Amino acid sequence: LGLEADPRTWLKIPEPLKLHRELTFWAEDSKQLFKLGQMLIEQACAQLKARRLGLMAMSFQLHHRDRGPISLISLGTQALCDQANRWCALWEEHLAKTVLRDPVLAITLCGGFAQDMPVASDCLFPGPALNRQAQTALFERLQARLGRSSMFHIVSIADHRPELAQKLFELDASKAFVDKTADHNKIVSMSGHEQTMGLPRPIWFFDQAIPITERAKRPYWQGPLALVAGPERIETAWWEGEWFARDYFIAADQDHVLYWIYRSRPSTSEQNSYQWFIQGCFG
Template identity: 25%
Template sequence: MLLWAALLPVTDPPSASPSTEALDGIATWALQYTPRVAVVESSAVAMELGGNARLFGGRRRLVERIKTEASELGLAPPSWAPTSLAALALARAGLTNGFQQPLDQVLNALPLGTLSAARAHEPTLARLGCRTLGDVRTLPRGGLSRRFDAQLLAALDQAYGLRPDSHAWSTVPEQFDQRLELMSRVEHAPAMLFGARRLLMQLCGWLAARRCGTTAITLRWCHDVMRSKTAGDGGEITIRTAEVTRNVEHLSRLLAENLAKVTLLAPVGDLQLLADEVHALEEKAASLLPDPEQSRESLALVLERVAARLGPDRVLRPVLAADHRLEWMVHWQPAPQARPRKAVQPSPLPQPTFALPEPLKLAVKGDMPIYQGPLALLSGPHRVEGGWWHRLPDGEGGTRAQTVVRDYWVALSRHAGVLWIFQTRLSNDKTAWYLQGVFA
């Protein structure tokens, strides 16, 4: 499911439009989470996170993390919806969750001003009795298309998910050089840290998007125009680190220590942050199993250590068996107990990429199997027979033989692709067909 977030900067006054520079800075910060980031209608930043949520611990953790960082960046609480324009409309209405009800119900209750295409025609739509987006949707589409421009219908369809979103995606800049206008003039250097931290968060987002870190940054400040001639235009301070980093807390502490030693010659109104030295940062693997090539440790030793930590029955390895029956080709054994065996001669028959846990009985039409439509038999029969030596409990205190007598076929489904199916032999139901695997 698509998960769009709309981020609106808090402006003073609230009706003011955010600057292009501010929106670009927010987009740069957002690129650490997803490449699908766009500036929408020159008033907000939208980001699509549905495909990346699991990389950040799941949807709930990602939503909470972005909500916390957005507050530190001076943004309104993010709004969430299945489409970008729906998320933007909710943000303008002061709502945050577009998943509590069906999208149609959520958007129908919003006023016209929450959608820019409808806001442009608000006086005319009001004379037609329209007060909400739902009222506009009740009007005949033919009349809307003739009386209003095409953007109105297109925006409505995109907001309601009837037409795909179309955006010019933001890209990661080659260099980081971001400015910030302070909300009030600052007369003491330590007070600049509040605004500088926002720039540091954007810097760390930029570094994460580039898989890099920094060893040197420069913070510059500009004095207010109402300053003495001896104060100069401003000043700057450069921070260096011993190791490559993109930890915002570490950089904030270093900057705070250095700003405590600075004396401003005039009030400051603007800040600028630059990344002077950028280096590739070696990522730490989040996997439980380290890469043997990087750790110079064999996979067997790694599995033994993990099995000792989690328990021997929780770490399994596949062991091949010399058997043509699909159910018996692979056995799973505890990793410390599994030992390499002699090479198993590969089966001359085509083998499916994915096997079903249990064969699925197929419908039959005219003695031919059906699965999402008629099946075309490509090759076969591949006859497999055996298993009399395996005996399983019969549920009545005895045992029964696990004998397999089948004719396998490679079949083609128009909708499901290439399938691995079989027909039972020496059975009372000679027309029975089963699906057992799927080819990738």
């Protein structure tokens, strides 16, 4: 002790990125504000690249004449980003739908806390990585234009009941596939999960299964239906106090349109007979 050097690395908390610019004129339209914001974004991204940092969110504060309430415009990406062109595209989309109530005299860019950018090598030839980057940038612009609550993606749920086997999530949840109101143990990744299925599933699901009749021991819906595949038996959810027992079939009508139908099977304690339902249609 005390004979050898013992250097310690100090914990450095990154400083929040903040840039401010006073204007020498009154900015009254979005074109003027876009150019001013573009300069701040380019300056901020230059600082981020020099320090190998990235941001997932930044905001602009618009200071109005006569010291009125500050207007706030928030930008966000789905991954750490230090590219000025992507931030400028989002800035342009948000600014296009912003109504200025008063002229702007100053603008402030607040970048929050930056994080270390992952090191990635450039691709010599186009590949999946470049396609994902372009797709992510497109989704970000669509969210900025349409709103975050307007874009969803489908996530598979570990449930054999067809009406509960999928769930819509906001696009922001694409990394973890986690929803605060959902059962986290049931959520599975779309990319790493291949559901084992018996019969093919239709593209179009009805909001509610439609009860159909039976004639001459054949299901009947706008005409007699011929069973061409099946049955696929699904029995589940008895531990939840719900009897779920169905036999699924693929049926064809006289015009060779394929439907996804099932026959419900009553429990042993129930005296009612089975009932046919149509739940979807194949393309």
